Amino acid sequence: MDESERRERLADIAPDLLEELEAEEEADDRVLPDLPNAEEGEVVMRAAPNPNGPWHLGHARMPAVIGTYKERYDGEFICRFDDTDPETKRPDLDAYDAILDAIAFLGFEPDRVLRASDRLETYYDHARELIDLGGAYTCDLSGERFSELKNAGEPSPNRDKDPETVREEFEAMVAGEYGAGEMVLRVKTDIEHPNPALRDWVAFRMVDTPHPRPEAESYRCWPMLDFQSGIDDHLTGVTHIIRGIDLQDSAKRQRFVYDYFDWEYPEVLHWGHVxxxxxxxxxxxxxxxxxxxxxxxxxxxxxxAPTLASVERRGIRGEAIVESMTELGMSTSDVDLAMSSIYANNRDLIDDDANRYFLVRDRPDDPAVVRDIVGGPETGQPPLHPDHEERGTRTIPAGRVRLESSDLPASGGQVWLKGFGCVRHIRDAFEYVGDDISMVREGDVPVVHWAPAEEGLETLMRTVEGDVRGYAEPDVADADVDDVVQFERVGFVRIDSFDPEPSDTDAGPTGEEDLVAYYAHP
RNA sequence: GCUCCAGUGGAGUAGUGGCCAAACUCACGACCCUCUCACGGUCGAGCCCCCGGUUCAAAUCCGGGCUGGAGCACCA
Structure with missing residues (x-):
């Protein structure tokens, strides 16, 4: 029975319970506050990543929140690559697709994808219009010199240039007749504005380095974020802007341009760093x-690496990340996101599907040890999943087994090999005691995981803290690559590959292994 | 220095004048369940930055501090 069938059943037998269930889910979806002035079907939002590299975990917040609001309001989600700096934050050509993949991994699909570097002519046109409105001037002061004047509340001598000259000089900028640093176009704001950050900011500057995208490589005159983003938000009909506190002055800067054009500024929400x-x-x-x-x-x-590609490989679902990100809310103060929150959300999603297997780790401070078992059955038969007996059992050859030394009982002590039975540690061997579970229930016999000494799979488990080696039980081979399974008493992992190729770096497989798994979380 | 923003248990969020000696999620501790240290269950510890003011009543409003963050780039 899948989810919808289950619901239909429930609707038949207990409609009030279903209602209750849905009400609860509704409340769960409401962790984010309502957007100000938001109307159903009218909300347009954008994520505006700089494609200067693939995404880290912090980047997930924007698509998580925008995607969640899009669903709530039946709105529009634009992904606009703000790739207007070919030099300092040079775009990485692979990152455009890597970012779209990351958004898909989180479970969202942008309604529109735009690249600012495709839109230079649009920005130029608006600059020309702004110049004609008397809202911008070309300025050949060095950044340093202008900064001095600005901090003193003194205007640039270029501020009152006549529009004809400004127009000509701007066309020369567009034509690439200046080199980097020789000329900029400034927006005329208020040179005595109490907030120095808002005084006559730069709208366009010259960049000598060609843009990495072939379509944009001939441009030399590039808009700054505040100009480009401000124009695009209006032109693409963005109603709600969500951005970090590092951009908290952007709206104030952009309003000067919006005022010249007599445009209405969108709603803005800021949030802190994660x-x-x-x-x-x-x-x-x-x-x-x-x-x-x-x-x-x-x-x-x-x-x-704290990246989205990394957690995806570890078997963490995008949905778990989205839940944790939306739980952070929209506060403007900086927030610390605990990975354990993502792990808890993920565990909820995967626990039921994840079959159980054993991995005996072989770590320097807790090496795996081998013991012969005297007596007892040939194999152990633990269930694939304790809550799903119908999935059947695994078969683990006993006889000669391996376990983690910290699980080894003192001489004379007993231990329960899960799925096999109780053994006593005598000298350097295990003596089979029996399979009466009451020894575990009533006694103090610890239950441990184990692996066969000969038939085990040599395993590399890659974790956030580094690589761990060990021996997995042979039936793990029944799992498929990409399956998420639980190594009992160790944690959840994603099966990454069988018989891996050697890696060319220090970490990773040597090529000797039978199995590589990526550790997700406990 | 100038300008903005924020401060509720360990982390995150809710609460926006009385129902709050404060709720929820995660983490933590104990116990129960269990052939896992998973899942499930019960219980527990732990919070309104400070000082004033307004008010019958303040986590909530006002003022002042303090603390933290951000911007003042020809980066995004």
Whole structure:
């Protein structure tokens, strides 16, 4: 029975329970506050990523929230790549698709995908119009010199240039007749505005480095974010802008342009930065990129990297991330997101489907040890899932077994090998005691996982803290690549590959392994 | 220095003048269940930044502090 069939059944036998269930779910969806001035079917929002690298976990918040609001209001979700800096934050040509993949992984699909670098002529046209309205002037002051004047509340000497000259000089900018730093176009705001951040800001500057996209490589005169984004938000009908507090002055800057054009500014919401616990690596595209370039990380999906590609490979569902991100709400203060919250959401999603297997870890501080079993059955037969007996059992050869040394009982002590029975540790062997479960229920016999010494699969388990080696029971081979399973008493993992190719970095498989699994969480 | 924003248990959020000696999720501790340290269940510890003011009544409104964050780029 799938979800909808179950619901139909429930509607038949207990309509009030179904109603209750739906009311609860409705409430769960309401973790985000309502959008101001939002009308059903009229809401348009955009995510405006800079494609200067694949996404880290923090980036998931924007599509998670926009996607959730889109569903609530039957709105529109635009993905606009703000790729207007060919130099300092140079776009990575692979990142455009990597970002769209990440959005899909989170379970959303943008209604429209735009690239700012396709839209330069539009920005130029609006700049010309702004110049004609007396709202902008070309300025050849150095950034440093202008900053001095600005901080003193003094205007640039270029501020009152006649519009003809401004127009000519701007056309020269567009034609690429200036080099970087020689000329900018400034928006005329208020040079004595109390907030220095708003005074006559730069709308266009010259960049010598060609854009990496062939379609845009001939442009040299590039708009700044506040101009480009402001124009695009209006032109694409954005009704609600959501952005970080680092851009809290953007709306105020852009309003000057909107006022010149007599446009109405969208609703704006700001939020703080997201910090993550659990990772050693900073949530920063450039930091992660540098670590990959230095070979400290294997790539964007290295389990140690706080990226979306990484958690996807670990078997964490996009839905779990979306839930945690929307639970953060819309507060403007910085927030710390606990990975455990994502893990808890994910566990809810996967626990029922994840079959159980054993992995005996072989770690330097807790090495795997081998013991012969004297007596007892040939095999152990634990269930694939404790809540689903119909799935059947696994078969684990006994006789000679391996377990983690911290699970090894003291000499004379007993231990219950899960799915097999109770053994006593005598000298360097296990003596079969029996399979009367009351020894576990009433006695103090600990229950442990184990693997066969000979038939076990040599396994590499890749975790956030680094690689762990061990031996998995042979029936793990019945699982498929991409399956999420639980290694009992260890945690949930995603089956990544069987008989892997060796990796060319320090971490990762050597090629000797039978199995590579990526660790998700306990 | 100037300008903005925010401060509720360990993390996140709810509460926007009385129903709040404060709720929910995660984490934590104990116990129950269990052939897993998963799942499920019960219980527990732990919070309104400070000082004033308004009010019969303040987590909630006002003022002042303090603390934290952001911007003042020819980055996004």
């Amino acid at each position: 910090q993550l616990d659990e990772y050693d690596v900073k949530l920063s595209t450039s930091t992660i990129k540098a670590l990959i370039d230095d070979g400290e990380l294997d790539g964007w999906d290295d389990p140690r």
